[in-house]
Amino acid sequence: MRISITVNGDPVVRPVDPSDTLLSVLRGQLHLIGTKWGCLTGDCGACTVIVDGRSVVSCLQTVGQIDGAEITTIEGIAGRGRMMNDLQEAFVTHGAAQCGFCTPGMVVAAEQLLRDGVEPDGAAIREGLAGNLCRCTGYSKIIDAVLSVALARME
Amino acid sequence: MNGYYRPGSVREAVAFLAGNPEAVVIAGGTDLVIDRRLGRADPQAPLVDVTGIDELRGVRWDGDELHLGATATVREIESDPAVIVRASALAEAARVLGSVQIRNMATLGGNLCTASPAAELAPPLMVHDAVAAIQGPNGERRQAVADFATGPRTTILGTGEILTNVRLRAPALSGSCYLRQTVRWAMDLAGVGVAAWVLTDRTGREAAVQEARVALGAVAPTAVLVPGLESLLAGAPPTTERLGAVSAAASAACEPISDTRGTAEHRRHVAGVLAARALSIAHARAAGLWPGGLAPVNGRAPAAASSGARA
Numbered sequence: 001m002r003i004s005i006t007v008n009g010d011p012v013v014r015p016v017d018p019s020d021t022l023l024s025v026l027r028g029q030l031h032l033i034g035t036k037w038g039c040l041t042g043d044c045g046a047c048t049v050i051v052d053g054r055s056v057v058s059c060l061q062t063v064g065q066i067d068g069a070e071i072t073t074i075e076g077i078a079g080r081g082r083m084m085n086d087l088q089e090a091f092v093t094h095g096a097a098q099c100g101f102c103t104p105g106m107v108v109a110a111e112q113l114l115r116d117g118v119e120p121d122g123a124a125i126r127e128g129l130a131g132n133l134c135r136c137t138g139y140s141k142i143i144d145a146v147l148s149v150a151l152a153r154m155e
Numbered sequence: 156m157n158g159y160y161r162p163g164s165v166r167e168a169v170a171f172l173a174g175n176p177e178a179v180v181i182a183g184g185t186d187l188v189i190d191r192r193l194g195r196a197d198p199q200a201p202l203v204d205v206t207g208i209d210e211l212r213g214v215r216w217d218g219d220e221l222h223l224g225a226t227a228t229v230r231e232i233e234s235d236p237a238v239i240v241r242a243s244a245l246a247e248a249a250r251v252l253g254s255v256q257i258r259n260m261a262t263l264g265g266n267l268c269t270a271s272p273a274a275e276l277a278p279p280l281m282v283h284d285a286v287a288a289i290q291g292p293n294g295e296r297r298q299a300v301a302d303f304a305t306g307p308r309t310t311i312l313g314t315g316e317i318l319t320n321v322r323l324r325a326p327a328l329s330g331s332c333y334l335r336q337t338v339r340w341a342m343d344l345a346g347v348g349v350a351a352w353v354l355t356d357r358t359g360r361e362a363a364v365q366e367a368r369v370a371l372g373a374v375a376p377t378a379v380l381v382p383g384l385e386s387l388l389a390g391a392p393p394t395t396e397r398l399g400a401v402s403a404a405a406s407a408a409c410e411p412i413s414d415t416r417g418t419a420e421h422r423r424h425v426a427g428v429l430a431a432r433a434l435s436i437a438h439a440r441a442a443g444l445w446p447g448g449l450a451p452v453n454g455r456a457p458a459a460a461s462s463g464a465r466a
Binding site for chain 2: 001017018019021040041042043045048054055056057059060061062064065109113127128130131132
């Protein structure tokens with residue numbers, strides 16, 4: 001089938017196997033390789049993207065189900081013409097990345113959590129990011145970074 | 156390329172499934188996509204994607220009746236303010252299922268039709284006496300959710316049949332609660348999941364139990380209702396002595412296995428402990444004694460878990 005989606009603001013029309021996953025289309029066809037190929041079982045969150053305002057694990061999202069959807073990947077989180085948004089800058093200033101493999105998924109999941117109005121509270125952020133694993137175990141700085149943005153955006 | 160069919164109505168879905176018995180229904184895909192990739196499900200089987208069917212969507216209330224579409228997402232269920240207050244057990248089960256990302260995708264229908272023994276939503280729906288509507292080539296039939304799963308990963312659905320919705324009533328003076336035991340406090344399957352529901356005759360501390368149900372998940376091939384509770388509880392408040400009898404009845408209703416999430420003996424014990432605890436919270440909710448909000452996850456508030464980890 002042919003799907004027509006919007007990826008990071010750009011219209012994309014592609015022939016796809018509808019039972020293929022969004023992750024493999026993003027990486028294999030659109031060469032957006034910021035979204036990571038992690039566990040492929042929905043447990044690690046490294047492949048998190050935003051589909052129509054909801055964070056999903058793209059490794060389990062079949063593309064046949066998202067015709068017409070608006071998708072944001074890590075490449076589009078900052079917005080057009082910007083290197084980084086406030087959340088990405090907070091990850092840098094808090095040292096919230098070690099090996100970096102989980103970072104795109106963390107940033108995308110956290111961005112949607114912030115857009116959904118997560119309480120500026122460490123426990124709420126931890127619960128909201130429970131589906132994103134960091135094998136370096138650098139969680140504290142990640143939570144600090146997200147918390148700082150949650151507080152800053154309230155002002 | 157594999158077959159992929161995206162019907163626009165239940166009628167079309169049923170007609171396709173009746174004509175293609177090898178076809179498999181996909182909704183959120185959070186189990187099926189993994190199973191197909193790992194060969195636990197036939198990766199060549201045609202998919203019938205039911206997420207394009209409007210009549211299967213949504214969470215809505217009609218008076219005290221809750222109507223849950225088969226493709227209502229777990230996230231939609233946990234976020235519904237009235238579900239939190241009136242069908243608390245369902246909200247408490249929904250919010251501990253997987254992660255935010257999984258809950259945004261996973262559906263009520265998928266959770267019931269996959270029929271894992273640890274299906275998070277089955278115990279709360281069973282204690283709320285929920286009824287599943289099933290559409291097939293010969294029209295609609297209804298079955299109690301308690302009778303829906305017939306074993307691990309098997310259900311009463313016949314060829315060409317799909318689950319369309321689940322309905323339950325949340326009358327005044329009723330309350331419910333779901334508690335579970337897990338090894339980790341998030342992203343884990345239940346070692347034991349316990350839902351309780353109580354209907355009382357009035358509000359306040361003296362409120363007597365009129366009806367009560369307890370259902371257990373992950374301790375038998377399917378979620379099970381604990382039998383014989385009416386005679387243990389009806390006509391009086393749930394005293395410590397009565398709750399002890401509920402614990403014993405719950406432990407006796409278990410047929411657990413031993414695995415990485417706990418031994419059979421541990422599961423049987425925990426089922427009893429959680430049954431009494433869930434029942435007393437359900438009673439407090441029914442009697443207007445609960446301060447509001449959801450019960451702590453794994454017996455401790457996430458805030459406590461977090462402050463410990465951050466110290």
